Each structure stands twice: as C-alpha cells, then as structure tokens.
Amino acid sequence: MAKIYTDKDASLEPLRGKTIAVIGYGIQGRAQALNLRDSGLKVIVGLRKGGNSWNVAASEGFEVYEVGEAVSRADVVMVLIPDMEQPKVWQSQIAPHLREGAVVDFAHGFNIHYGLIKPPKNVDVVMVAPKAPGRAVREEFLAGRGVPALVAVHQNYSGSALKYALAIAKGIGATRAGVIETTFAEETETDLIGEQTVLVGGLMELIKRGFEVLVEMGYQPEVAYFEVLNEAKLIMDLIWQRGIYGMLNGVSDTAKYGGLTVGPKIIDEEVKSKMKAAALRVKSGEFAKEWVEEYARGSPNLKRLMESVKEHPIEKVGAEMRKLLFG
Ligand code: NDP
Ligand code: MG
Numbered sequence: 001m002a003k004i005y006t007d008k009d010a011s012l013e014p015l016r017g018k019t020i021a022v023i024g025y026g027i028q029g030r031a032q033a034l035n036l037r038d039s040g041l042k043v044i045v046g047l048r049k050g051g052n053s054w055n056v057a058a059s060e061g062f063e064v065y066e067v068g069e070a071v072s073r074a075d076v077v078m079v080l081i082p083d084m085e086q087p088k089v090w091q092s093q094i095a096p097h098l099r100e101g102a103v104v105d106f107a108h109g110f111n112i113h114y115g116l117i118k119p120p121k122n123v124d125v126v127m128v129a130p131k132a133p134g135r136a137v138r139e140e141f142l143a144g145r146g147v148p149a150l151v152a153v154h155q156n157y158s159g160s161a162l163k164y165a166l167a168i169a170k171g172i173g174a175t176r177a178g179v180i181e182t183t184f185a186e187e188t189e190t191d192l193i194g195e196q197t198v199l200v201g202g203l204m205e206l207i208k209r210g211f212e213v214l215v216e217m218g219y220q221p222e223v224a225y226f227e228v229l230n231e232a233k234l235i236m237d238l239i240w241q242r243g244i245y246g247m248l249n250g251v252s253d254t255a256k257y258g259g260l261t262v263g264p265k266i267i268d269e270e271v272k273s274k275m276k277a278a279a280l281r282v283k284s285g286e287f288a289k290e291w292v293e294e295y296a297r298g299s300p301n302l303k304r305l306m307e308s309v310k311e312h313p314i315e316k317v318g319a320e321m322r323k324l325l326f327g
Pocket of ligand 1: 023024025026027028029046047048050051052053054067079080081082083085089106107108129130131132133134135
C-alpha cells in the first residue's frame with residue numbers, strides 16, 4: 001500500500017523564516033509561487049532578464065532576480081523551468097550559487113533520474129510533482145482544495161529532506177488532496193509511460209482513428225466529431241468520478257454490451273505488447289536520449305509533427321464545432 005500524506009502529516013514549520021526561490025514563472029512556477037506566498041511563506045522568483053515572465057512576476061508583487069542571484073539568496077530552490085532547459089541553467093546559474101544545506105526541489109524527476117543534473121552532495125534534493133496542470137494547482141488552492149501530488153527524496157543531506165518536501169506540498173495545497181510517496185525513478189518513468197501510451201499518445205490516436213473510420217465510411221464529420229471526441233470527455237468524467245464499473249452503470253445496456261464485447265478486440269494483447277515495448281524504451285533511457293538529442297537540434301521533428309496535427313480533418317471540423325459549443 002502506498003504511503004499517503006495529508007494535511008495532518010505535514011507542517012509548514014520547516015519553511016518558516018526561510019527564503020524560497022521559485023525559478024521560472026510559467027505554468028507551474030506561477031501557481032506554486034502564489035500558493036506558497038498565500039500560505040504565509042517568503043517567496044522570491046528567479047528568471048532571465050528580458051524574458052516575458054519577468055514583468056508578470058514583478059507585477060504580481062514578487063521580488064524578481066536573475067536566476068543566480070535568486071539562488072544565492074535562497075534556502076529552498078524550486079526548479080520550475082522547462083525540463084529541457086534545466087540542465088544548462090543548472091550548470092551555469094544554479095549549481096554555482098547553491099548554499100550548503102539548501103533544499104532543491106523539482107516538479108518532475110526527469111533530469112535527476114536520467115543523470116542530466118548531478119547535484120552536489122551537500123544539498124537536499126526532493127521532488128513535489130503535482131499530478132495536474134498548473135492552472136488547477138492555483139484554482140484548486142483558491143477554492144480551498146488542492147491537487148494530488150507525488151513526493152520523493154533523492155538526496156537527504158539534512159536528514160529532514162522528506163519534511164521539507166511535505167512542507168512544500170502543504171504550502172502549494174497538495175496535502176489537502178493527498179500526497180503519495182514515490183521515487184524519482186518511479187515518478188519519471190510512470191509519467192512518461194502514462195503520457196505516451198495512455199494520456200497524450202493513446203487517447204489522441206484512439207480518437208483520431210475512430211474519427212477516420214466513421215468519416216471513411218461516409219458518415220458526416222460533424223457527427224463523427226461529437227461521437228468520438230466530444231463524448232469522450234463525458235465518458236471520462238464518469239470513469240473519473242465512479243470508476244470503470246460505475247461508468248458502465250451510467251451508460252445504456254447496449255453500450256455496456258457492445259463496449260465489453262468489442263473493446264478488448266480493439267485494444268487487444270497486441271496493443272498491450274506495444275505499450276510494453278514503449279514502456280521499456282522509457283525504462284532503459286532510450287526515449288530520454290532521443291528526446292534530449294531532438295531538443296538540442298531545435299526540435300525539428302516535434303515542430304513538423306505539430307504542424308501535421310493541424311492538418312487532420314478532425315481539427316478542422318473540431319474548430320467549427322467548438323465555436324458552436326463554446327462561442
Ligand atoms: P513552463 O514552460 O511553463 O516554464 C516557463 C517558465 O520558465 C517561464 O517563466 C520562462 O521564463 C522560464 N524559463 C524558460 N527557460 C528559461 C531559462 N533558460 N532561464 C530562465 N528561465 C527560463 O514550464 P512548466 O511549468 O510546464 O514546467 C516546469 C516543471 O514542472 C517541469 O519540470 C515540468 O515537468 C513540471 N511539471 C509541469 C506540469 C505542467 O502542468 N506544465 C505538471 C507537473 C509537473 P521566460 O518568460 O523568460 O521565458
Ligand atoms: Mg507527464
């Protein structure tokens with residue numbers, strides 16, 4: 001059984017009187033910085049001069065410094081810039097300014113797990129990884145709730161690293177929802193495997209393929225869009241709220257019978273074995289190596305693939321249908 005921490009298991013005390021430098025003021029950085037400040041903690045922001053978010057952070061009342069300066073002032077350094085930017089910023093502006101005994105926090109284990117960032121021995125290295133987009137991290141906090149998160153300790157120099165991680169989790173509101181203890185390896189690998197096979201990769205392809213089948217058979221694209229994309233959210237909401245059995249109890253008997261008998265023929269053992277193959281590429285580090293190289297070349301394949309998505313007919317009809325639905 002996983003170890004799960006809630007508000008009563010975590011205290012903000014370890015962070016009282018400390019200076020927390022949030023490096024990056026983007027999707028996670030902004031949400032986490034605002035939540036920590038609202039939790040009564042001292043937060044400064046580290047950014048690059050001339051970047052877009054400098055003025056945003058300053059206008060929202062933060063003291064903003066260049067990354068190196070922010071790190072040198074901080075007891076806790078939260079590395080919340082994009083994963084692929086982190087290694088060079090770490091090398092040039094974070095590592096040289098880290099105080100002995102500082103706590104370094106990540107929101108994703110990628111760079112530590114794959115050895116792209118190698119912290120010195122005299123700091124704590126922890127992770128607080130919200131399992132939600134940054135927007136939800138802020139909105140849930142403001143609503144008096146929180147989003148679940150994973151915590152992990154990679155390096156425990158102080159002997160209190162987990163307490164710091166839980167304090168951060170509490171400060172961003174995550175212990176209100178529940179925080180599960182994990183390792184950098186487990187968080188990183190499950191995150192990549194999940195997004196590739198199910199969340200981003202799997203869902204997107206399932207929807208596209210279903211749409212193609214309907215349209216190729218001569219059905220109207222608008223009808224196909226509602227069937228395979230719009231309704232996917234409604235089904236997902238049911239699964240999210242009630243589980244798979246609960247979802248099945250929320251659809252018609254015809255849908256239950258058709259889904260239960262045909263579903264396993266579509267997503268079959270062959271699909272599962274391909275999922276395993278993708279998972280093994282993540283576990284071996286092969287995927288990380290490929291992506292780091294792609295990013296270093298300026299992400300040409302990513303850019304090309306993104307363009308090609310726009311060309312898919314489901315995107316054209318989808319844009320029209322969403323205008324209808326959402327104005
Ligand atoms: P963003 O893309 O939103 O980060 C953008 C911020 O980073 C901006 O403030 C930008 O400043 C700054 N930045 C980018 N490059 C540099 C640089 N070279 N030097 C200084 N500042 C820089 O990142 P995310 O919030 O998406 O991701 C941050 C971390 O959170 C990652 O580890 C990610 O895996 C993790 N995470 C993200 C989630 C999400 O919802 N997106 C969910 C869970 C975890 P500027 O304006 O100057 O460009
Ligand atoms: Mg992910």
